[in-house]
Amino acid sequence: MELAREIAVWVSIIAGSVVCVIGGVGMIRMPDFYTRTHAASVTDTLGATLILLGLGIYAGVGLVAVKLAMVLFLLYVTSPTAAHALVKAAYSRGLQAPDVQDASKIEPRLSDADPQPAPEGEG
Numbered sequence: 001m002e003l004a005r006e007i008a009v010w011v012s013i014i015a016g017s018v019v020c021v022i023g024g025v026g027m028i029r030m031p032d033f034y035t036r037t038h039a040a041s042v043t044d045t046l047g048a049t050l051i052l053l054g055l056g057i058y059a060g061v062g063l064v065a066v067k068l069a070m071v072l073f074l075l076y077v078t079s080p081t082a083a084h085a086l087v088k089a090a091y092s093r094g095l096q097a098p099d100v101q102d103a104s105k106i107e108p109r110l111s112d113a114d115p116q117p118a119p120e121g122e123g
Helices: 002-029 033-059 063-092
Strands: none
Touching: 002 033, 033 063
C-alpha cells in the first residue's frame, strides 16, 4: 500500500510539473497577449492542482491536507479572476484582439448545405 501511495504522489507531482512547463512553453509560442494569457491561466491552475494533489496524498489526512485544500480553493478562485481582470484591463486600454473570422462570411461546407436533389432519370 505504501508503494502505491508513493507512486501516486510522484506521478501527480511530475504530471503537474510537466503541465506547468508546457504552459511556460505555450506562453512563449503563442502569438498574442490573449492566447498567452489563456495558456498561462489554464495550465497554471491544472499544474498547481496536480502538484497540490500529490502533496496532499503525501501528507495524508490531517491539518496539512486541510491547508493544502484551502490553498487549492484560493487558487481556483483567484487564478481565473486574475486572468479575467488582466484581459479585461488590456482590452479596455485598447489592446485589440486578433481578427476573428466572421461566421456569416464563411461558405457552408457540402455536408452543411441542403442535400442536392437526385438528377432526373435516376431513381
